[in-house]
């Protein structure tokens with residue numbers, strides 16, 4: 461990964477807000493569906509916050525509210541100190557947005573795609589060539605600058621999409637499911653790109669339903685379920701609070717597993733079903749009496765963010 465400078469040079473003039481993003485009590489309804497349901501979210505400057513949640517949790521809707529593509533039915537939202545929707549134009553010009561859907565112009569080359577956005581983001585004419593050159597470097601597409609987007613591989617297009625959102629060196633970047641549907645190798649490449657942003661101190665809000673992605677890249681995670689944040693903290697803190705230090709997995713017949721789950725619940729120990737086993741979270745907290753009734757677990761393993769995700773959202777993971 462080349463050393464690239466992604467952060468805005470104008471960071472000497474930070475907005476006078478405490479958070480890069482502030483969402484208070486936001487509600488967004490689509491007919492009978494409440495996609496965002498009283499959402500509170502503060503993103504301090506300089507961190508990468510992972511917005512983690514299952515499909516339908518409201519992550520994309522939250523992103524759309526922040527880019528003012530959607531208007532909240534209630535609540536207060538401000539981005540880089542600019543209240544939305546009143547100052548959405550200013551806010552949009554200051555942030556970089558990387559959408560979930562690939563919306564590159566396929567007829568244009570990589571360079572031309574970046575030029576169009578440098579223009580849209582009002583990069584001064586004299587600086588545009590340098591901005592585009594830097595973005596090509598970020599995307600590692602210097603050699604493919606004159607290739608039409610249509611002829612780039614899936615991974616190259618994703619990198620271009622991210623670099624396009626960075627062409628004006630924004631202080632805040634919104635990444636909506638940056639690696640959804642990509643193969644593991646391409647995902648790894650994009651992770652280095654996001655890690656570079658983080659190292660540069662660019663504030664990043666990244667929605668994802670890949671737990672590993674959040675665990676690797678995010679300083680903090682906000683776990684979203686049914687339109688609101690149900691837990692927030694560093695991955696380590698979330699694991700310690702909700703899943704303890706270790707998990708006991710018990711295998712057995714379906715009847716035995718149901719019995720184990722009932723016994724654990726009666727002792728206030730949370731469980732999750734994983735295929736042919738039942739897992740006791742924070743197993744170190746189980747009383748001796750329960751341990752005696754259950755016998756030795758089949759496997760004992762370290763608690764993970766996946767355990768937290770499953771227990772708090774009630775969803776399984778891919």
Ligand SMILES: Nc1ncnc2c1ncn2[C@@H]1O[C@H](COP(=O)(O)OP(=O)(O)OP(=O)(O)O)[C@@H](O)[C@H]1O
Pocket residue numbers: 490493494495513514515516517518519520521522669
């Ligand atoms: N334009 C829309 N019209 C109607 N319902 C919508 C619309 N956009 C989102 N929804 C609904 O709002 C809820 C939240 O959707 P949203 O796309 O924000 O979730 P998500 O967490 O981003 O999930 P995914 O990972 O699948 O994108 C879902 O029930 C979805 O069907």
